[in-house]
Amino acid sequence: MPINNQDFIQRLRAVARDIITDDERLAVYETDGLTAKKQLPGVVVIPDTVEQVQAIVALCHAHEVPLVARGAGTGLSGGAMPHSEGVLMVMARFNRIVDVDTSMRTATVQPGVTNLAISEAVSSLGLYYAPDPSSQIACTIGGNVAENSGGVHCLKYGLTVHNVKQLKVVLPGGELIVIGGKGYDTPGYDLLALMHGSEGMLGIVVEVVVQLLPKPSEIAVIMAAFPNVVDAANSVSGVISKGLLPAGLEMMDKLAIQAAEAFVGAGYPEGAEAMLLCELDGSAEELQVLIESVRTVFRTHHCMTFTVAWEAIERQKLWLGRKAAFPAVGRIAPDYYCMDGTIPRRELANVLQAITELSHKYELQVANVFHAGDGNLHPLILYDANNTDQLTRAEAFGSEVLALCIEKGGTITGEHGVGVEKINEMCLQFDRNELGIFHGIKNAFDEHGILNPGKGIPTLSRCAEFGAMHVHAGEERFPHLDRF
Amino acid sequence: MEEVEAFSEFIKKAGSDGNPIQLTGGETKSFLGYVPEGLQVLTTQSYAGILDYHPAELIIRVKAGTPVGTLNALLQSEGQMLAFDPPAHDVGSTIGGVVAAGLSGSARPYRGAARDHLLGVGMVLHDGAYCEFGGQVMKNVAGYDVSRLVCGAYGTLGLMADLSLKVVPAPELEKTIARVCSVDQARATIKSLSNSVSPLSASCYSGDTLSIRLSGSELAVKATEKNLEGIQADNSFWDQLDALRLPAFQNASDIWRLSTEPDEPLYEYDFSILDWGFAQRWLLDPTSDPRDGYRGVGHWTRVRSDKGGFQAEAFQPLSKLELELHQRLKSTFDPGGIFNPGRMYREEGL
């Protein structure tokens, strides 16, 4: 269905007046956070009401026109990358916090509200919304649900799926459905969980009820420097084995530390090969005990400096450096490619060493800044997109890192989603039966396949192509996997 | 894996014979949902034990037939636990059964549900294929979240052979405190604890008595306890409650469960037990079907009924749209309708 179908555009305009069809303005939306993939949308529509969303979805369904939802476009896997012959629906106008219920500690928000805006709105009530992606200033709660986003506080407080109680969703036929509730369970299958991480492929989220948490009485952030990444990685496992569950436990390597320091001046130990940020919360007495336990573990692993920030302003400065690390790395190279594999924590040291070796092999620099407590790696591969050879090397490097994550018993994506980026690696992680179930689920919701087509789940023929491409490397490492 | 192959053969044969199966673990939850007479039974009971456990990873991978008690004991020996208080209705209750039924115990409002701690499943599908979804890591968004979909699906989507669960460090101290008080006082006490950072991990009001469990560091538990009236009670109360083994449950001919919002009024109902901070309410021995004319939010489950063994429509009916989605998901996973037919809802055309 070509989008230059004037009849379709007419109908779309009749539903929502704000549509964009000229190339110049369409170009604003040609990419999300995965800037290596660009595509002009067929048409952009910016609805204001749920009724309009329903009508747009129903129209696309009837005409079998692809529809891609877009929040803030900070996604790192190309989930919001437009379709050349489809509609890109921008959810930016749904930016209202509808209700805050202090007794139930919930907030009802529209999907275009930014993650940080929720915590800011309820801060004076002593509450906050726990999952805090580093992109929280910009990313939307609708995008967070679609990706099941995490953040530096997810080690203790869970991911988006653990902190959302209810969704209002427009199904691919245009029907509005309420999924979940303010209580603790609902009858039937857990569709609330299924919607999380479904990358805009099962429905359009038009309202979200999030759980808010009371702010902890005291918070301390430990910053510790280490002589090498192995010691830092072993400290992470050490803390968890001791039965401690920090609110956040993040790691940065030398290049990431230097980039962040140059960007925001957070006071990081610039000479150190690695550092950990460890946040603890509780009463002042509890914190004294916890800090000493962490100190003991870190010392065992040769920690060189150990400082504790108590004041809000100091803590924020430390987190600012961490949260700005991606853009900071973006300043020291023309482009970076952010990977997102998760591995068992005990493999951290091994995999970090392997990544260093790959960095030599591909002759590309890599910076590591990641959710160490969760075993969620974010190697940032530095390259120059204007140099096609570098781009090819960066992609091959990334693909090898993901294959390594699978080999170590992990996954190709911890929080950024599959999108278009990791669609090939899905063939390494899942076999044909498993992919068949994913396609079945998609089909149960969206029989015409209009929502975000080509993302998330590879077709079997795509895997066959990828398999053919990767015979040498792939066949050796995954002999037990079906080739399609 | 020999057992998994046997499951697979059994399921394949059932499929080709068009002969539906009742999937069970310890068969301790047949009172939940509709179980037709005369189905052939496939049990995971013989498939018990630990597949992978590194305490420092906070993850355990177990065979579905592992008894809850065995699992709890192992975790305890490592100073860890399952945070959601899996209810063990009997010694035979298996972890696969608890997760398949999506059951969570007293800690649910404070530490999350079974589904919140489920990281991955290995399951045998309708055609006998063994598939893995999710995995043994804390964060994983590759593919749709099939593991959580299977949690609470009562075995209607396939046979869960193994599962990976997140575990947490056991609290340093756990204390139960009981106090006689009015409903309103009970509600206010729970509210003030749950709306501030506190070690509250369970709450129940029953027969004029409010029971509260505090779990956490010794410092935190003692600091909170200081401000609470009441006497110390036995921690085993919560297992009894979760397993429906309190005397009130045992003497009841009918048990209805209402899952609602904590702030919802009690209306005209004389609930015998209110737990989960008033969000889970138990109505024992009612004279009629409470679903008729209920004005509030939430959903009812018929947990026991002496009106014959009949348990059809044990769960609150779904809306038309919800039911359609359910039926489509069901036929994706189980096109021949061989897994636990009708256990939750009537299946289209089956």
Ligand SMILES: Cc1cc2nc3c(=O)[nH]c(=O)nc-3n(C[C@H](O)[C@H](O)[C@H](O)COP(=O)(O)OP(=O)(O)OC[C@H]3O[C@@H](n4cnc5c(N)ncnc54)[C@H](O)[C@@H]3O)c2cc1C
């Ligand atoms: C600097 C930087 C740091 C980041 N840090 C983190 C981090 O710490 N943790 C983390 O998890 N992620 C992180 N991300 C990734 C990204 O911010 C998250 O994935 C975020 O949730 C995307 O939100 P968005 O509003 O930008 O969504 P978009 O990028 O616009 O869309 C993402 C996906 O959601 C779908 N979608 C959007 N809105 C809706 C809706 N209303 N209904 C249905 N589907 C919808 C889209 O179709 C798309 O598939 C980071 C990104 C950047 C650029």
